[in-house]
Amino acid sequence: MKTYPQPMKLKTQAPQTFAFFPLVILCATSTLRADVIYTDNFDVADTDLDGSDQTGRHTGLIAQDVLIRSGGIQSLIVGNKLNFRTTGEHGSLRFQPSSLPADTLYDFASGASGAKILAEQRFRIEFDWTPPDTSGGQWISVNIGNTTFDSLFQVVSGDTDYGILFKNKGEVEIFDSGAQVSGLYSYTVNETPTTRHAAIDFQLSSFADGSNVTANAYVDGISVGAPVVFQLAGNNGVLNIQFGNNQPGAAGGFMFDNLLITTDPMTSPLLIKSVSRDAVIGFTINFQGAPNTSYKVTKSNNLQNPFQPLTIPLTVMTNSLGEAQAVVPPSEASEASEFYRIESL
Ligand SMILES: [Ca+2]
Numbered sequence: 001m002k003t004y005p006q007p008m009k010l011k012t013q014a015p016q017t018f019a020f021f022p023l024v025i026l027c028a029t030s031t032l033r034a035d036v037i038y039t040d041n042f043d044v045a046d047t048d049l050d051g052s053d054q055t056g057r058h059t060g061l062i063a064q065d066v067l068i069r070s071g072g073i074q075s076l077i078v079g080n081k082l083n084f085r086t087t088g089e090h091g092s093l094r095f096q097p098s099s100l101p102a103d104t105l106y107d108f109a110s111g112a113s114g115a116k117i118l119a120e121q122r123f124r125i126e127f128d129w130t131p132p133d134t135s136g137g138q139w140i141s142v143n144i145g146n147t148t149f150d151s152l153f154q155v156v157s158g159d160t161d162y163g164i165l166f167k168n169k170g171e172v173e174i175f176d177s178g179a180q181v182s183g184l185y186s187y188t189v190n191e192t193p194t195t196r197h198a199a200i201d202f203q204l205s206s207f208a209d210g211s212n213v214t215a216n217a218y219v220d221g222i223s224v225g226a227p228v229v230f231q232l233a234g235n236n237g238v239l240n241i242q243f244g245n246n247q248p249g250a251a252g253g254f255m256f257d258n259l260l261i262t263t264d265p266m267t268s269p270l271l272i273k274s275v276s277r278d279a280v281i282g283f284t285i286n287f288q289g290a291p292n293t294s295y296k297v298t299k300s301n302n303l304q305n306p307f308q309p310l311t312i313p314l315t316v317m318t319n320s321l322g323e324a325q326a327v328v329p330p331s332e333a334s335e336a337s338e339f340y341r342i343e344s345l
Pocket residue numbers: 041042043080081257258
């Protein structure tokens with residue numbers, strides 16, 4: 001027989017002295033607005049992906065021009081998400097012009113999309129995915145510059161200029177024209193399969209073969225790996241984007257949702273990683289933001305007075321992984337209460 005604890009009695013506590021501790025407020029600012037190229041929320045009644053109703057699913061410059069289709073095996077829409085399926089160990093997704101049935105990959109370098117990407121010199125792909133477990137080596141991939149229709153394992157294909165895969169167990173591998181880029185990166189996985197958010201930010205100034213592209217990848221806003229510079233190759237100015245996965249079993253696969261393609265600059269959410277105070281060193285704040293970005297530190301003693309620069313203005317630059325450390329010296333951290341704010345310049 002189970003026993004249950006007695007209900008806890010609540011009692012009113014006497015007022016306590018309120019201790020002030022320095023408070024860190026982190027905020028990212030951006031002066032540029034989001035420019036949406038294409039989105040798909042997959043919010044439609046359960047059905048096959050191919051042939052599914054597109055009504056109300058898309059926003060962006062090319063909302064009416066493009067749709068996502070299954071490669072290898074028919075993927076499904078289940079519960080307003082995409083069940084990204086596989087046959088054997090292969091499944092893919094491709095973008096096609098909405099003027100079906102021509103089997104043509106959509107060229108993001110063309111039309112309004114291409115013009116916008118060149119004007120902003122960047123684009124970013126984001127999506128949510130839910131793996132079936134948190135321990136397996138299976139993965140979902142994003143592939144740039146493979147011009148072949150539904151090729152197998154295109155993430156490691158020599159035709160793929162940049163391929164990145166995100167494993168269930170929290171690892172990332174990146175491939176440049178089929179060769180793995182040195183370094184195996186990891187990200188934190190939760191105890192139970194839960195939805196993760198991937199973002200890959202690309203910076204470029206041309207779609208021509210030979211052009212350099214800088215890619216930065218993030219999971220749940222945290223940078224996964226150093227920036228990768230790769231070259232567009234064998235594309236003749238076309239920009240194709242495809243997704244793959246190797247989760248065995250047609251019924252399992254990944255749940256995929258909230259696809260977003262924009263030219264919005266990457267602004268990682270700022271995260272406090274650790275805070276410490278030392279009489280000699282001062283107040284040390286380790287934080288993570290966007291890579292290679294300057295952040296300024298300001299302070300206010302009561303949140304009513306405006307945030308002001310420190311007596312000796314403090315600015316720190318994040319490294320290529322978005323990590324930085326701000327140290328407020330003891331001479332600055334001297335008020336009864338102080339609040340610090342960190343924001344991008
Ligand atoms: Ca959805």
